[in-house]
Amino acid sequence: MLTVRNLRVRYGRSVTALHGVDLDVPGDGVLAVLGTNGAGKSTLLRAISGTLRLHRGSVLAGTVHYGSARTDGLDPAEIVRLGVVGVPEGRQIFGRMTVAENLRAGGVAARSAADRAAAGQRVHALFPVLADRASQKAGLLSGGEQQMLAIGRALMSGPKLLLLDEPSLGLAPKMVERIGETIREIHAQGTAVVLVEQNAAMALEVADRAVVLNVGTVAASGPSAEIADHVHHHYLGVPAHERRSLARWS
């Protein structure tokens, strides 16, 4: 269980990006975090994964706990060892390294060689294309394949909680669907997920619960069905009886 309380985050000396955010992620759930550009979604994930400092950000107030461990103030590697692993915005794979080398880099945090082998098998079962392309340079993969590699690399350390920052960004609808199904599968295998998305339709289909961030504060939180109503009402303006499916809102 991840618990965020009254989290305030600032970049540099003047930009306050989160103004007192509360968040609960159950150990066995998928939580969607929705919001428009600049809402603070990536900032929230950076605060959880301990990577704010890499972006000149800092926690001004509040706490992050994973289980009984307080994690704000820990460095990213320690947070990974606790089982919380992020896939950053824009994938950040190593383009000049091969697919296999990228996966190996993710596996260095695994607890044992046996864990690493099991994680490798899990990743290849989820994404057979990564086995087919093992010796190819990662930079040559398609956008969707690169996203699979980024998720696969994170899975190599055997996370209990996976943080995904806009995995559907820039992908064709078929690939977005595929990524959504994969997130469901990862969850079914026992990994909790925080899914940051601007694609509200996909995220709300995959997640049990959702929060909406709006300029650094939580504007709404609840079961996905309730949040779908909120999104329609506030962002799309479609009356309930006219709704068919959720569109991308940005």
Ligand SMILES: Nc1ncnc2c1ncn2[C@@H]1O[C@H](COP(=O)(O)OP(=O)(O)OP(=O)(O)O)[C@@H](O)[C@H]1O
């Ligand atoms: N490294 C940084 N330095 C200064 N300000 C930043 C930095 N990163 C983000 N911000 C600011 O913090 C606020 C929240 O940004 P954040 O990237 O968390 O939003 P987001 O919800 O992830 O947006 P997007 O959907 O565009 O990725 C914005 O006002 C943004 O300009």
Ligand SMILES: [Mg+2]
């Ligand atoms: Mg972002």
